[in-house]
Amino acid sequence: xxxxxxxxxxxxxxxxxxxxxxxxxxxxxxxxxxxxxxxxxxxxxxxxxxxxxxxxxxxxxxxxxxxxxxxxxxxxxxxxxxxxxxxxxxxxxxxxxxxxxxxxxxxxxxxxxxxxxxxxxxxxxxxxxxxxxxxxxxxxxxxxxxxxxxxxxxxxxxxxxxxxxxxxxxxxxxxxxxxxxxxxxxxxxxxxxxxxxxxxxxxxxxxxxxxxxxxxxxxxxxxxxxxxxxxxxxxxxxxxxxxxxxxxxxxxxxxxxxxxxxxxxxxxxxx
Amino acid sequence: xxxxxxxxxxxxxxxxxxxxxxxxxxxxxxxxxxxxxxxxxxxxxxxxxxxxxxxxxxxxxxxxxxxxxxxxxxxxxxxxxxxxxxxxxxxxxxxxxxxxxxxxxxxxxxxxxxxxxxxxxxxxxxxxxxxxxxxxxxxxxxxxxxxxxxxxxxxxxxxxxxxxxxxxxxxxxxxxxxxxxxxxxxxxxxxxxxxxxxxxxxxxxxxxxxxxxxxxxxxxxxxxxxxxxxxxxxxxxxxxxxxxxxxxxxxxxxxxxxxxxxxxxxxxxxxxxxxxxxxxxxxxxxxxxxxxxxxxxxxxxxxxxxxxxxxxxxxxxxxxxxxxxxxxxx
Ligand SMILES: Nc1ncnc2c1ncn2[C@@H]1O[C@H](COP(=O)(O)OP(=O)(O)OP(=O)(O)O)[C@@H](O)[C@H]1O
Ligand SMILES: [Mg+2]
Numbered sequence: 001x002x003x004x005x006x007x008x009x010x011x012x013x014x015x016x017x018x019x020x021x022x023x024x025x026x027x028x029x030x031x032x033x034x035x036x037x038x039x040x041x042x043x044x045x046x047x048x049x050x051x052x053x054x055x056x057x058x059x060x061x062x063x064x065x066x067x068x069x070x071x072x073x074x075x076x077x078x079x080x081x082x083x084x085x086x087x088x089x090x091x092x093x094x095x096x097x098x099x100x101x102x103x104x105x106x107x108x109x110x111x112x113x114x115x116x117x118x119x120x121x122x123x124x125x126x127x128x129x130x131x132x133x134x135x136x137x138x139x140x141x142x143x144x145x146x147x148x149x150x151x152x153x154x155x156x157x158x159x160x161x162x163x164x165x166x167x168x169x170x171x172x173x174x175x176x177x178x179x180x181x182x183x184x185x186x187x188x189x190x191x192x193x194x195x196x197x198x199x200x201x202x203x204x205x206x207x208x209x210x211x212x213x214x215x216x217x218x219x220x221x222x223x224x225x226x227x228x229x230x231x232x233x234x235x236x237x238x239x240x241x242x243x244x245x246x247x248x249x250x251x252x253x254x255x256x257x258x259x260x261x262x263x264x265x266x267x268x269x270x271x
Numbered sequence: 272x273x274x275x276x277x278x279x280x281x282x283x284x285x286x287x288x289x290x291x292x293x294x295x296x297x298x299x300x301x302x303x304x305x306x307x308x309x310x311x312x313x314x315x316x317x318x319x320x321x322x323x324x325x326x327x328x329x330x331x332x333x334x335x336x337x338x339x340x341x342x343x344x345x346x347x348x349x350x351x352x353x354x355x356x357x358x359x360x361x362x363x364x365x366x367x368x369x370x371x372x373x374x375x376x377x378x379x380x381x382x383x384x385x386x387x388x389x390x391x392x393x394x395x396x397x398x399x400x401x402x403x404x405x406x407x408x409x410x411x412x413x414x415x416x417x418x419x420x421x422x423x424x425x426x427x428x429x430x431x432x433x434x435x436x437x438x439x440x441x442x443x444x445x446x447x448x449x450x451x452x453x454x455x456x457x458x459x460x461x462x463x464x465x466x467x468x469x470x471x472x473x474x475x476x477x478x479x480x481x482x483x484x485x486x487x488x489x490x491x492x493x494x495x496x497x498x499x500x501x502x503x504x505x506x507x508x509x510x511x512x513x514x515x516x517x518x519x520x521x522x523x524x525x526x527x528x529x530x531x532x533x534x535x536x537x538x539x540x541x542x543x544x545x546x547x548x549x550x551x552x553x554x555x556x557x558x559x560x561x562x563x564x565x566x567x568x569x570x571x572x573x574x575x576x577x578x579x580x581x582x583x584x585x586x587x588x589x590x591x592x593x594x595x596x597x598x599x600x601x
Contacts, residue, residue, distance in 0.1 A: 001347060002380045010374050017365050094361035098419070101325050101356070102378035105346045267328040271361045 004115075007108055011086070011116035020085060021120070024078040028128040031074065032066055036135035050148060050229070058143035059136030060158040064232065066132050067169055071225035075169075076176045076201040077194075078124045083117035083180035084193030087263065091188040094271025106264045114256065117181055121173050129166045133159075151234040161236075165228035168241050171248040172224035176201060178252035179221075182259040188270070218243060221251045276339030277302055278427040278458040279324060283333035286319050286482075293319040295482035296333070301427075301460050301475075306453045308469035309462040311479035312578050317462035319482075321357045321431050324460075326350065337427060355429030355460075359436070360416025364405030368396060368415050371404055375419050383422040390418040393448065409436040417448070428452060430461040434468060446472055466571045480578040490570075497568040501546060502527075503537040506559035511537060514552050520545030536562065 015021045039045070039055060046052035049068055054061040090096045100106060145158035153161065180197035187193050204222040207213050217223050227244035230237035279301035286294040294316040301307045311317050322328045324335050326342025326349060334341060340349035362371040369387065376383035391397045394414035404412065413436050420428060433449070434442045449472050453459055463469050469476055469490075476493060478486040486493065500523065505511040508526070515524050521541040529535040541549075546563070553560060 002378055006377050010377055014363060014366070014374070017363075017370075019365075093363060094359075095363055097322075097325075097327055097357060098361050098375070099378060100327060101350060101354075102375055102423070103347050103350065103380055104378040107346075265329070269322070269328060271358065 001108070002104055004108055004112060007104055007112035008115050011112045012119065015082065015086075015116060015120060018089075020081060024081045024120070024124055025127060027074070028078055028124040029131050031070070032062065032128055032132035032135050035062065035066060035132070036139045039139050051146075051232075054146050055136070056140050058145050058155070058158070059133065059138070059140040060142070060145040060155060060162060062136030062140070063129055063132040063162050064165065064229075066128060067165065067225075067228065070128070071169075071172075071222070072205070073198060073202060075121075075125065075173055075225075076222075077198055079117075079121040079173050079176045080180040080194045080197035080201075082120045083177040084184045084197050085190040086113045086117050086181065087184040088188055088190035088193050091270055092190060096268045097271045100268055107260070110260050110263045114177075114181060114259075117177050118174055121177050122170060125166060125170060125173060129162070133162065145232075147232045147234055148229060149234045153234070161231045164231050168228040168231070168244060169225065171227070171244050172221055175221045175224070175248045175251040175255075178255040178259070182255040182262075185259045185263045185266075219247055221248065224248055276336065278305075278338055279307075279460055280336040280339070281320070281324065281333065284320060284323055284330050284335060285332040286316070286323060286328065287331045292482050294323070294330075297479070297482070297484055299477060299484070301458060303458050304453075304456070305475050306449065306459045306473045307461070308473035308476040309460060309479065310464065310466065310469050310476055310574065311462075312464055314481075315479045315578070316482040317464075317479065318357050318431055320479075321355070321429050321460075321462060324429060325353075325355065325357065327357070352423070352426040353429065354420035354423035354425035354427075355431070356416045356420060357429075357431040359409070360412055360419065362404040362407075362412065362415060362419075365403060367401050367403055368407070368411075369400040371415065372400075372419060372422060376422050379423055381424075383424075386422050386424065387418075390421040393421060394418045395444070410438060410441055413437055414441070417445070425457060428457055428459045428461075430459065432462055432464070434463075434465070466569075466574050470570055478574060478577050485577045486573075493570060493573060497570060497573045498540070499565055499567045500538050500540045502562065502564045502566050503539070503560075504534060504562040505537075505553065506561065507557075508535075508537060510556055511553060511558050514556050514558065515539055515549065518545065518549045518552060521549065538566075 045055050046065065049065055051061040051064040055065060090099070099109060142155045144152045144154050146152050176197060179200055180193055183193035183196045184190065187196065201222055204220045207220060208217045208223065224244035224247055227240040230240040277300050279299060281297060281299040284294050284297040284299070285292070297320055299320070309317055309320065319328070323330050324337060324342070326346070329343060337349050337353050342349040362368070363374070366374070369391070372387045372390065373384065376387060391400050394417050396411065396414050396418060399407070399411060404415065407415065413433070417433065430449070434445050437445055446468065449459055449461065461472070473490060475489050476486070477484045503511065503515070512524070512526065515521055515537060521539045524537065524539040527536050527538050550560065550563060
């Protein structure tokens with residue numbers, strides 16, 4: 001049987017041959033560019049968002065602003081765009097029967113798809129982070145960063161903390177990937193899966209502002225999109241990061257489990 | 272894989288979708304070297320049986336084995352040495368024909384990459400290999416589907432109406448290819464609703480209707496079963512009919528109406544001795560003979576008799592499949 005690596009490599013190649021892949025990546029790259037250009041063209045800065053005040057003092061403040069902005073719907077959308085499509089597109093093209101009658105088990109194909117969708121989310125996030133850093137430094141320079149605690153960290157340490165933040169941001173993003181993948185398997189419909197995953201992400205955020213449900217907030221998947229902020233405090237607060245790790249696991253693992261079982265057992269009647 | 276296990280061995284296969292019984296208890300054995308025709312009208316459950324063999328869908332009941340392996344238990348390993356497709360072959364429209372085959376070869380392993388060029392040659396798709404499949408015609412996708420199957424160097428080839436969508440030359444090539452693969456030792460199970468195709472290629476046949484096998488055997492026995500009747504035209508059909516009915520050894524006497532291509536006539540069944548006696552009796556009663564000809568039943572006729580005649584089957588289940596078949600055939 002071909003190795004998981006071979007199957008995974010082909011899943012990536014298929015992604016690279018599709019337009020929708022570049023839509024998400026394009027947005028991830030364009031948003032920081034547009035933000036930087038806007039800073040150049042206009043005076044003032046976003047005051048009502050953390051780090052917004054410092055975007056002209058240090059380029060390092062720009063990625064955190066975009067992470068906060070992107071957590072509402074942008075990154076969930078980018079992640080769902082591919083994860084929600086990766087199985088449903090095979091239904092749409094009728095190609096499941098084509099790949100499932102070769103010498104590769106369904107389980108291996110599922111794992112390769114899950115890995116490819118996660119890789120995509122990672123690449124999009126990294127692309128946003130890198131472009132935001134470069135554009136930020138180009139516009140505002142590489143200067144020490146003011147943290148959420150009001151202290152200042154050196155630009156070197158600031159850079160390190162930004163990278164760590166991006167990695168922690170990946171955890172809830174993988175939760176979204178898992179949910180979109182599940183919807184992709186069970187709905188057989190890419191639009192339904194993408195929109196469904198995005199709706200779930202928006203509704204979870206809505207829950208926190210409903211009266212009486214505030215206590216749920218720490219355990220919602222979308223709340224974990226703020227966990228990285230623990231890194232930008234002095235001293236570094238690891239507790240939100242630790243909580244994000246297990247909360248995201250609690251969302252991702254059952255979703256992946258159901259998606260896996262359903263994919264491995266289902267009747268392939270289309271195509 | 273046990274060396275002596277039959278390429279295809281299915282027992283009691285049933286597949287139900289909600290209220291539709293697509294396959295209603297099929298036993299099927301294809302021996303090594305067979306070119307086996309699985310013949311039936313639309314909706315008879317041909318594709319559904321092939322899907323179960325390929326492990327794409329789970330049988331509601333019964334079991335299927337390929338070379339002794341169960342696709343439900345052994346997964347992809349059950350398909351070792353097996354290739355084929357159901358319905359229209361599907362590929363990634365945004366990849367070229369060649370890239371599609373490279374992907375499938377990667378999922379195959381076993382040196383399939385090295386057979387791509389040859390497979391494309393065989394189906395005459397070499398000059399279109401670098402175009403995206405999205406722009407292929409139906410027949411071209413069908414050819415690519417055959418190429419994809421050949422990559423696996425199959426010992427057992429499962430083909431679902433392989434000639435659909437092919438032009439006459441393509442159909443001829445397809446049949447020649449099946450014949451060649453068979454002569455090289457490949458076992459073939461092919462579904463079809465074209466009797467001539469099955470007659471040309473297959474040594475064994477199952478005729479299915481509404482999810483059940485209504486005939487199973489070699490083509491020679493099927494031909495023998497076909498039988499035939501006699502056609503009689505005279506100067507006085509009413510008198511002739513009286514003589515016919517009085518004649519010993521003649522059965523199924525009927526009057527056939529005019530058709531656009533043939534004048535109306537009397538038809539009956541009987542052996543040659545009885546027919547000879549009839550001709551004498553007719554002349555004695557003063558009836559002039561215009562035509563007295565034997566009509567051989569074609570296999571097509573047998574197919575229609577088996578798949579349309581409701582009395583032929585013990586108790587056809589009231590399934591949608593049966594209704595579909597009936598409605599189209601009517
Ligand atoms: N996924 C499905 N859901 C519901 N009914 C189905 C499904 N697949 C097949 N059927 C039904 O099962 C019956 C057999 O279908 P199948 O496709 O096996 O027929 P077939 O012999 O291949 O016909 P054709 O010659 O038209 O290809 C039909 O009545 C069909 O409507
Ligand atoms: Mg069919």
